[in-house]
Amino acid sequence: MRTLLLLSLIGALLGIGPGPAVDAAQAAGGCYVTASSATLRSAPSARSTALGVAYRGNRCKEKDWRGGWTKVAMTSGGAKGATGWVRDDLVHTAAEGVRTCIPEDVACHQ
Template structure:
């Protein structure tokens, strides 16, 4: 049993070392939460425009689910509060933002 745990831990450490800092952390957080807010505070807006009505506020680290994209804006539904609306894409991290590291043995990276 302990051998399996050590082997799994070694695989995680090796993956983190090969991928580099931030890539694994960002990927893990985005995969588990869908998306998350990266700015200290953001307005959630009714339409994808800075001139539209703010329907809520979200704070750094809060998680969300991105459901749509339009011209630099992500449509999100905040986990926990349920607030939904549009947030500027540069203020929210989605799985599409993650950088993936290719290794020579990975056939999928060379297609």
């Protein structure tokens, strides 16, 4: 695992390879809020009740997907412990290759 992580980091620094390294949490459905903020909602709709707000870099665990929305359980930040729906474009995993500026995205921290 350490060798794979080291090779992934070297590849990311050189701009080659599959992208940022994926840790065990991400492999198990871990995600991050990548927008400046994301409103957690009671249902997969912009018209549903707002339950809370998560901010860039807050960690989450994906629970379900429906029509452009992801149901997440927040695992860090002020919304830790809350579960709700957020738009798909507001949360990502490092494995998606999206420039996320999360801790695992080495390219954002150069």
